Amino acid sequence: xxxxxxxxxxxxxxxxxxxxxxxxxxxxxxxxxxxxxxxxxxxxxxxxxxxxxxxxxxxxxxxxxxxxxxxxxxxx
Numbered sequence: 298x299x300x301x302x303x304x305x306x307x308x309x310x311x312x313x314x315x316x317x318x319x320x321x322x323x324x325x326x327x328x329x330x331x332x333x334x335x336x337x338x339x340x341x342x343x344x345x346x347x348x349x350x351x352x353x354x355x356x357x358x359x360x361x362x363x364x365x366x367x368x369x370x371x372x373x
Contacts, residue, residue: 324349
């Protein structure tokens with residue numbers, strides 16, 4: 298992170314790691330409004346850390362009976 302290209306991390310997991318990195322960059326950079334790592338967004342030599350969070354209420358029920366069956370079938 299503090300190397301020659303500050304703020305850049307190498308992807309892990311080959312193509313899946315790259316895809317996860319792209320998704321994380323788009324969620325955190327675009328949906329947070331902080332911008333992505335691209336040449337038109339200068340960082341002035343510092344690492345930028347944007348955050349995008351999805352909050353789910355586990356007690357919220359859509360009234361769909363298949364939810365419990367789907368979770369149980371997946372676990373089985």
